Amino acid sequence: MAIATVNPATGETLKTFQPHTADEVESIVAAAHATYAELAATTFAERAAWMRAAADLLDAELDEVASLVSTEMGKTIGTARYEVAKSARGMRWYADHAEQYLADEHPVEPGDVGASTVSVRYQPIGTVLAVMPWNYPFWQVIRFAAPALMAGNTGILKHASSVPQSALYLGSLFARGGFPAGAFQTLLLEGGAVAPLLDDPRIRAVTLTGSVGAGSSVAEAAGRNIKKSVLELGGTDVFVVMPSADVAAAAAAGVNARVQNSGQSCIAAKRYYVHEDVYGAFEEAFVAGMAAQKAGDPFDESSSFGPLATEQGRRDAHALVEDALAKGATALVGGEIPDGPGWFYPATVLTGVTPEMRIYREECFGPVACLYPVASAEEAVERSNDSDFGLSSSVWTTDDSEAELFQNGIDAGGVFVNGLTASFPQLPFGGVKDSGYGRELSALGIREFTNIKTVWRA
Known part of the structure; x- marks a missing residue:
């Protein structure tokens, strides 16, 4: 895939970039490695001041950056502004809390282990490579970069080939805020060039958000080199509605859960399991809500959502819909590629989806929902777990025993009970099974790329 900014609303190629040469890659890796010792020796207060300054820059340039995001990947300008502002808030969260998260711990009485003093210490490990996707081109990067830098690590970003200008902006942001020049840099490379970087002993760890295939490749290379990896690989998240729920509120939330970011979100609801007692009412409200969502110009504030980010992405989503329809599913709304330029796809609702259909198990990265009736909370849990993925879930009930059943x-x-799945700097984020391993955000996220050192003294 070429490294280029292609406007998904028009299909027009706006700007192309050459991949970094082998010599340029070497220079970037060498700078990150050399800067690590310098950065690790700084104080939390110094790093926090630089992080806050970088967040101030992001806030000051919010409109410009949001416009860039909408142009490169097609999300509406309002959601782009929200993403950029959220990224700045995340940076400030780690500036404010990193020292607390990484403070020495004293888990036992020293005498219990034959010592005069004992502690657990969290220290940086070196240069971390981040392989990031296009769907949240700023937030996905910041939720790695802010904790990694605040811990004293250096970072190298290999961003998606379709958002090169976002990548370059991020590559300069932290140095502009005051971090040493090699602390955080961007590599412009195509996907196949990532795994060999992990053979370099100067790269100490890797984090990737992307497909299962990409995650498997990176994890294999990291494992071969005995390097830490954190993977977030998507999901087929469930949205469960029980009879005690406010069905109208659940249906409205369910629409938002499916069309947010044009359906291109790992944590967007994709499988809707609705109790048969309220299935009819939910279906009616949900389909009406989805039909009212209009894909349009990302810069038009009235657009419900924008185009899909890439032409191939639209092909992939539509192929899943066509496969389901050919095998007997029904489209209650949507399901057809519209005429005209750009990579738009309508809000789509499928029923009658069965296990032989690809969409029953595969992640659909587009505004396509699958509705299923269930007879009980127990069946909803069983069917929720009948998936290779396990990222997150949203369940709607006011029955405490049902809520406990779903939570466990x-x-x-x-x-998430009676609310949409979301990511917060305060809470850990990640999945199980094919959705990956490790955690981002919270204290757990910043500790992923630290040396957890036992310090024992007689």
């Missing part, structure tokens, strides 16, 4: 029973990295 759903095999995923998160269960």
Whole structure:
């Protein structure tokens, strides 16, 4: 895939970039490695001041950056502004809390282990490579970069080939805020060039958000080199509605859960399991809500959502819909590629989806929902877990016993009751099974790329 900014609303190629040469890659890796010792020796207060300054720059340039995001990947300008502002908030969160998260711990009385003093210390490990996707081109990067830098690590970003200008902006942001020049840099490379970087002993760890295939390749290279990896690989998240729920509110939230970011979100609801007692009412409200969502110009504030980010992405989403329809599913709304320029796809609702259909198990990265009736909370849990993925989930019930059943029973990295799955700097984020391993955000996220050192003294 060429490294280029291609406007997904028009299909027009706006700007192309050459991949970094082997010599340029070497220079970037060498700078990160050399800067690590310098950065690790700085104080939390110094790093926090630089992080806040970088966040101030991001806030000051919010409109410009949001416009760039909308142009490169097609999300509406309002959601782009929100993403950029959220990224600045995340940076400030780690500036404010990193020292607390990484403070020495004293888990036992020293005498219990034959010592005069004992502690657990969190220290940086070196240069971390980040392989990031296009769907949240700023937030996905910041939720790695802010904790990694605040811990004292250096970072190298290999961003998606379709958002090169976002990547270059991020590559300069932290140096502009005051971090040493080699602390965080961007590599412009195509996907196949990533795994060999992990053979370089100067790269100490890797984090990737992307497909299962990409994650498997990177994890294999990291494992071969005995390097830490954190993977977030998507999901087929469930949205469960029980009879005690406010069905109208659940249906409205369910629409938002499916069309947010044009359906291109790992944590967007994709499988809707609705109790048969309220299935009819939910279907009616949900389909009406989806039909009212209009894909349009990302810069038009009235657009519900924008185009899909790439032409191939639209092909992939539509292929899943066509496969389901050919095998007997029904489209209650949507399901057809519209005429005209750009990579738009309508909000789509499928029923009658069965296991032989690809969309039953595969992640659909587009505004396509699958509705299923269930007879009980237990069946909803069982069907939720009948998936290779386990990222997050959203369940709607006012029955405390049902809520407890879902919270304990759903095999995923998160269960959100009467609310949409979201990511917060304060809470850990990640999944199980093919959704990956490790955690981002919170204290757990910043500790992923540290040396957890036992310090024992007689």
